[in-house]
Amino acid sequence: xxxxxEPLTGRYAHIAIGGKHHRVYFxxxxxxxxxxxxxxxxxxxRQFRALMNDAAVTKNFRVIAFDMPWHGKSSPxxxxxxxxxxxxxxxxxxxxxxxxxxxxxxxxVAMGCSIGGRIALYLALKHPQKFRAIIGLQASAFVDPxxxxxxxxxxxxxxxxxxxxxxSGLVGPQAPDVHRWETLWHYMQGGPxxxxxxxxxxKVDGDIRDQVGGIxxxxxxxxxxxxxYDYSCPPExxxxxxxxxxxxxxxxMPGLGHFPMSEDPEKFRRYLLPVxxxxxxxx
Amino acid sequence: MLDEIAALVNNDAFLQRKGRFVNCVVxxxxxxxxxxxxxxxxxxxxxxxxxxxxxxxxxxxxxxxxTWNRFWEPMxxxxxxxxxxxxxxxxxxxxxxxxxxxxxxxYFKGVLEMPRRLVPGSKAxxxxxxxxxx
Numbered sequence: 001x002x003x004x005x006e007p008l009t010g011r012y013a014h015i016a017i018g019g020k021h022h023r024v025y026f027x028x029x030x031x032x033x034x035x036x037x038x039x040x041x042x043x044x045x046r047q048f049r050a051l052m053n054d055a056a057v058t059k060n061f062r063v064i065a066f067d068m069p070w071h072g073k074s075s076p077x078x079x080x081x082x083x084x085x086x087x088x089x090x091x092x093x094x095x096x097x098x099x100x101x102x103x104x105x106x107x108x109v110a111m112g113c114s115i116g117g118r119i120a121l122y123l124a125l126k127h128p129q130k131f132r133a134i135i136g137l138q139a140s141a142f143v144d145p146x147x148x149x150x151x152x153x154x155x156x157x158x159x160x161x162x163x164x165x166x167x168s169g170l171v172g173p174q175a176p177d178v179h180r181w182e183t184l185w186h187y188m189q190g191g192p193x194x195x196x197x198x199x200x201x202x203k204v205d206g207d208i209r210d211q212v213g214g215i216x217x218x219x220x221x222x223x224x225x226x227x228x229y230d231y232s233c234p235p236e237x238x239x240x241x242x243x244x245x246x247x248x249x250x251x252x253m254p255g256l257g258h259f260p261m262s263e264d265p266e267k268f269r270r271y272l273l274p275v276x277x278x279x280x281x282x283x
Numbered sequence: 284m285l286d287e288i289a290a291l292v293n294n295d296a297f298l299q300r301k302g303r304f305v306n307c308v309v310x311x312x313x314x315x316x317x318x319x320x321x322x323x324x325x326x327x328x329x330x331x332x333x334x335x336x337x338x339x340x341x342x343x344x345x346x347x348x349x350t351w352n353r354f355w356e357p358m359x360x361x362x363x364x365x366x367x368x369x370x371x372x373x374x375x376x377x378x379x380x381x382x383x384x385x386x387x388x389x390y391f392k393g394v395l396e397m398p399r400r401l402v403p404g405s406k407a408x409x410x411x412x413x414x415x416x417x
Contacts, residue, residue: 146371151385158386165388169365173358229361231368 025073026066030058034108038116042195044072050265085197128220140237160188172257217247227256284398314348
């Protein structure tokens with residue numbers, strides 16, 4: 001009896017980002033329009049595991065998810081031990097464009113969740129010509145901090161337990177246990193200080209409230225999908241973005257939380273597939 | 284509600300595993316009502332209620348009675364499903380030994396969510412505890 005082997009492949013790309021050499025892990029499945037997936041803070045590309053196994057997606061889209069530097073199986077750059085990791089809007093955009101260029105992606109769709117949803121707004125604003133469409137999951141322009149992120153990285157508290165414990169309630173209450181705990185496991189596996197460093201972008205540097213009105217959906221369509229149980233990016237924060245971006249298309253997803261593609265893939269695909277069908281039809 | 288959760292917490296395998304190093308006194312305020320939970324090795328030894336004047340505690344959690352009632356619904360509404368959701372809405376105050384709280388998040392979330400299981404026939408939608416096995 002042979003094992004079920006998933007129809008995706010994982011490889012490493014050697015890419016210069018910010019003048020430094022990086023070894024970046026990425027997975028992909030399917031063929032067609034490139035769909036570049038951006039994971040949440042403190043996690044990795046495994047969040048898109050179900051999407052890569054979904055024939056309804058992969059028949060028309062080449063799904064690609066890379067682990068951000070410092071995350072998952074991507075390494076931090078040489079000399080990392082001398083600095084605390086800290087993500088900024090500038091460095092985040094740079095790495096996404098670097099990966100897209102390195103993989104020679106032709107007008108990909110960018111789809112990001114949480115910090116990936118926030119940076120999706122930056123991509124829509126600053127680089128609309130490079131993308132066929134942009135999908136922001138759990139995307140808001142700003143989040144008002146509600147806990148001290150210092151607790152995520154200190155030697156006298158277990159980082160894995162704290163990071164996963166901090167986000168556990170962001171998984172929707174109806175999510176299947178198997179996917180809830182897979183999602184939390186990724187948080188437990190994050191490197192020390194990485195989730196905290198990502199949240200610098202999410203909660204401090206990446207406040208885009210005064211700029212979202214400049215997004216032009218005629219240059220690049222913008223789709224925003226948000227789960228109703230997300231209190232980090234609640235539906236009203238996504239709607240607030242859409243209210244300022246003519247043409248932005250919003251879907252609020254009942255029952256889902258902050259990690260729709262990972263916490264409840266079956267429910268999520270019901271909302272994502274119609275968006276992908278629109279993008280495919282407009283090719 | 285909190286005065287009825289000791290047996291559930293003490294027989295919950297997940298919380299006992301997560302809380303095995305938790306030794307503390309937690310004060311929970313629900314409006315004017317106070318509950319003082321004495322916890323040793325993750326087990327709730329006692330829950331005192333009343334005015335509890337000049338009571339000593341390590342950790343305080345304070346919210347209105349209405350907030351806790353909504354938090355303890357078997358399937359809470361968005362914004363009421365997690366202690367951090369209440370923090371985000373500025374409905375909950377946590378004071379005292381915050382280190383204790385942050386280092387044991389799964390345990391304290393699970394304990395405070397336990398009243399959801401007191402509703403007959405409910406399966407707790409907990410983000411922390413498995414919710415269906417002891």
